[in-house]
């Protein structure tokens with residue numbers, strides 16, 4: 574296997590590409606990190622209503638309270654979440670602009686071999702009112718990937734049930750005695 578084709582996490586670990594054949598003994602560390610993928614919710618608190626410039630989306634009004642963002646990283650999930658938690662960085666995604674002004678932030682990873690961020694956004698939409706149109710969903714057909722809650726979502730039973738449901742799926746299955754592979758849905 575040519576290592577040059579492997580994506581590399583910020584942690585310096587090497588991950589096999591999705592669909593790549595295999596794993597040699599020297600890739601053992603890489604295999605261990607293959608579970609590091611899936612979806613997540615980031616919650617961000619604004620103590621005051623704010624108008625924030627969000628890249629190409631322009632200036633957007635955000636209510637005070639809590640904003641919930643649905644995202645996914647099909648490699649290096651931990652590194653992605655670490656990035657969302659940091660305030661200082663090059664602003665790239667819509668959520669980076671909101672993070673820069675947020676007073677508090679917390680993240681909830683949901684490891685999975687499937688990309689479930691749109692499904693997650695749909696589940697949030699059943700509990701919370703939608704945030705700005707077009708936020709965080711440039712690559713899909715969802716109206717938004719950001720939702721609003723006047724109260725801390727961590728105090729809401731419906732939010733806990735959502736986390737439980739999305740975390741109940743076994744992250745990635747390995748067949749004993751064979752090369753590890755992605756579970757096919």
Ligand SMILES: [Zn+2]
Nearest residue numbers: 691710713715
């Ligand atoms: Zn979507």
